[in-house]
Structure formats: structure tokens, C-alpha cells
Amino acid sequence: MLAGKYEEAQRLLNEALGKNANDPDTLANLVACLPHVGQSPDLVKRYETQLTSVAPHHGWVANITAVSASFDRAMEMMES
Secondary structure, eight states: OTTSOHHHHHHHHHHHHHHOTTOHHHHHHHHHHGGGGTOOHHHHHHHHHHHHHHOTTSHHHHHHHHHHHHHHHHHHHHHO
16 A cells, blocks of 8 residues: 555455454555545445454554544534
């Protein structure tokens, strides 16, 4: 992905997923990769949900949870 070869990255990540469907790093990388190749938000959400389920303490999950909480706090401040 760092080289911008998202289609190749997706192919390799799908191969890795076939070997271990619950590997947290593979799932996190798929979540990052899929929007770049035009995959549906529903598919991305499915992998996000799977990642959160199998690895709730993974760094990606912790980061997205923190960002979401910050956004919610900001929205509350705007509404007050």
C-alpha cells in the first residue's frame, strides 16, 4: 500500500485472509486498503466489525474508538 499498489495489496491481503480469517493485522490493513480500490463501505464496515470482535485491543480499534469519542465530545460541545 505504501507504494500505492492498492489492487496488489488487496490481492495479497485476501490471500492472507484465506489462511487466517481472523488475523487482526490483515483485517486492519483490509480496512485501510479497500476504500482505495473502490470497495463498498458495507464491505469495509464488515471487516471493521470483524476486527473489533476478534481483537478489541488492537491498535487500530483503539485509535478509531478514541477518534470517535473525540468527535462525539466535539459534537456535544457544538450543541451546547
